[in-house]
Amino acid sequence: MEEIIKLLNDNQIxxxxxxxxxxxxxxxxxxxMDWDLFIPRKDQKNLDMLNKVLEPYLxxxxxxxxxxxxxxxxxxxxxxxVIQFHLIPPGIPDFDEAEKxxxxxxxxxxIPVKCISTKNLLxxxxxxxxxxxxxxxxxxxxxxxxx
Amino acid sequence: xxxxxxxxxxxxIWAQVKKVHPLPKFDFPFKIESRKFxxxxxxxRWKDDLLLRIADAGGLKWKx
Numbered sequence: 001m002e003e004i005i006k007l008l009n010d011n012q013i014x015x016x017x018x019x020x021x022x023x024x025x026x027x028x029x030x031x032x033m034d035w036d037l038f039i040p041r042k043d044q045k046n047l048d049m050l051n052k053v054l055e056p057y058l059x060x061x062x063x064x065x066x067x068x069x070x071x072x073x074x075x076x077x078x079x080x081x082v083i084q085f086h087l088i089p090p091g092i093p094d095f096d097e098a099e100k101x102x103x104x105x106x107x108x109x110x111i112p113v114k115c116i117s118t119k120n121l122l123x124x125x126x127x128x129x130x131x132x133x134x135x136x137x138x139x140x141x142x143x144x145x146x147x
Numbered sequence: 148x149x150x151x152x153x154x155x156x157x158x159x160i161w162a163q164v165k166k167v168h169p170l171p172k173f174d175f176p177f178k179i180e181s182r183k184f185x186x187x188x189x190x191x192r193w194k195d196d197l198l199l200r201i202a203d204a205g206g207l208k209w210k211x
Contacts, residue, residue, distance in 0.1 A: 024168065139161060
């Protein structure tokens with residue numbers, strides 16, 4: 001999936017990694033099957049560029065949020081793995097706000113990846129409140145010095 | 148209790164070290180169809196079902 005991330009970086013596409021991969025990049029040895037990307041729901045230029053750059057890898061275009069919440073989450077299997085685009089992740093502020101506090105991490109092979117802040121990541125985990133997120137929450141609280 | 152069984156100790160070490168651990172390489176046992184969801188409830192139902200389908204198909208296929 002680093003190939004996709006590199007394409008996004010090289011083309012100045014706005015995205016923020018959230019979910020399990022963000023946890024892993026924060027230092028938690030954690031398995032996840034997919035990459036979750038938060039993208040701005042109102043930035044049509046960004047969406048157009050995203051679709052242009054990823055056209056060889058996606059079997060249908062990523063679409064903006066519909067009036068009735070359509071396209072809230074969009075999932076694709078690419079040759080590099082499963083990627084999910086989130087337009088309104090729970091517990092996370094609007095993309096423009098989240099982008100201001102975002103952090104850049106590096107993958108194990110040194111590719112820079114833009115992630116939501118540790119605080120926003122914790123807030124998203126607290127908001128979804130799934131039983132399986134308990135370890136993630138404990139780790140993030142430890143990172144933030146809350147434990 | 149072994150030190151390695153203490154998850155709070157693990158969280159403390161991981162938070163201090165901040166090392167990115169590589170993911171194991173794997174293939175899915177079947178193609179995952181592209182989908183668009185209107186809510187997290189719908190998405191989470193699909194994901195729970197996907198995990199069951201993967202388990203039924205023998206799990207992820209680990210690669211070297």
